[in-house]
Amino acid sequence: MKLNLQELRRLYPEQIWQEFSEKELKQRESTIRRYSNQTAQNNADLNFWCLNAFRTWLKENLGDSITVLPSEADLPTIWDVVNGTAITIGKTRLVLIPDEATDTETLTVSQEWVDIPDWVADYYLAIQVNIDAGWMCVWGFTSHRTLKDKGNYDPIYRTYSLERDYVITDLDVLWLAQEMGLEEKANVEQLKFLSHSTAKDLLVRLSKPSPYSPRLDVSFQEWGALLASNNWRNRLYEMRQEKASGKLKQFIAENYALVSNGWQDIQAFFSPEKVQVQLDYSLRNTTEVSNSSLHWQGKLIYLKKEITVLLKVAFIKEADGRVGVCVQVYPGSEETYLPANLKLALLSNSEVLESVTSGKSSLYIELPYFKCQLGTQFCIEIALQDSNHVENFYIY
Known part of the structure; x- marks a missing residue:
């Protein structure tokens, strides 16, 4: 009591x-x-x-x-x-x-x-x-x-x-x-x-x-x-x-991509025109960040039945010293829409903090923009039926 x-x-x-x-x-x-x-x-x-x-x-x-x-x-x-x-x-x-x-x-x-x-x-x-x-x-x-x-x-x-x-x-x-x-x-x-x-x-x-x-x-x-x-x-x-507050673009390019195999600049997955379209569309719903502050990295995630999706992550340096994080998932092939009921979740210590699920005609899904302190560890999970993939992140 x-x-x-x-x-x-x-x-x-x-x-x-x-x-x-x-x-x-x-x-x-x-x-x-x-x-x-x-x-x-x-x-x-x-x-x-x-x-x-x-x-x-x-x-x-x-x-x-x-x-x-x-x-x-x-x-x-x-x-x-x-x-x-x-x-x-x-x-x-x-x-x-x-x-x-x-x-x-x-x-x-x-x-x-x-x-x-x-x-x-x-x-x-x-x-x-x-x-x-x-x-x-x-x-x-x-x-x-x-x-x-x-x-x-x-x-x-x-x-x-x-x-x-x-x-x-x-x-x-x-x-x-x-x-x-x-x-x-x-x-x-x-x-x-x-x-x-x-x-x-x-x-x-x-x-x-x-x-x-x-x-x-x-x-x-x-x-x-x-x-x-x-x-x-x-x-x-x-x-x-x-x-601790070094340039985040340098952190992404020199550290994160090296320790996490498969991560590349978003330009490697889309044409410059398509990248800009995605940024403009995404930023309409992400009012807390500006286009110039974003530096996206992407990684192809392979799920069951040859289904591939693209996990996109961007880190933003905040004025108060924290790090803002954007997380999105797009179709990874020539498909226009994500598979229905695809789940994207933010986890910490095995606890689900946020999650979103795709519909029948979702162009992409994204987690709410969140901020964390340097030294924070968290996981991003992508799941479809009984198949899932987890990416671990450590902000330093």
Whole structure:
């Protein structure tokens, strides 16, 4: 049984609960930043909601304000590769650790927040975030010293995990500790000096497009030293964005066609005149894109009974950093119409997100124009009776 926010507050009154506001929703829509992959975008969304909801709660209930570290403008450079947000309240440094998991038995903190000297905090807040339901919950906190002494370090994922028994769930203790100014930081080892040439080599290596954070691709000493430098961290962020938002025509011509046998420029299948007719006809129903922004690729799909259709795909670079996708199916031979009951579907994780079916006299069928983040994977399925073909796509 799912409980609403009011019921949760009654059950767990000692925890901090805060609902997302309409103002925060509008702010999020107006401040979308580009991230290097879908994982980073999801992480940024999680941290955005967490930070703003906590800030709102603090202002409304305690009258305090926070300072974001190193600055609000620098947050994307951190959220692109690491989960968590550092803030200060007065002289006390906190790190907000959001998590979408319903299990609140463990607090897991990335090593960066624990072992990079300049990133170390006095306290770490365990925060559950439910974006769909529109709320966040601070269910506990711990000190840096406890995290170092009692936390379980995972060398594979480079995280410190603390069991709930060592997490303080009474948040009043946090405000009391803040007033007392207790020293809760353990000693941490200084990171090795990173030379200019080493940093440049790391940037080249770590800026390569990937569907995940590169934080585990090099030693922690190197990674930590790179992140600790505002200049190097900003440069890494910039380079990952440059790689992620490369020209899509070049992406299609040099990457996609190479890894997917059978894909060719649409000119290979039709005369220039027929290509233009198809574009003009298609664009009447696809008002979100312009003719000049389209770069079509085609592939012949062989179904049963010697039936051939042409799968057409175009990728469009959107202003917000996302990639727009057009998908169409045409008769692949001299036939005028598609076979009746031909199904075209968009799938993600085996779930059908969109589908269309041809009629008795369909010249072509197309999926609704959709947009996705870099790092997204999806499938296109073409099916006729008991015969089907699936094409896998990865946007990077």
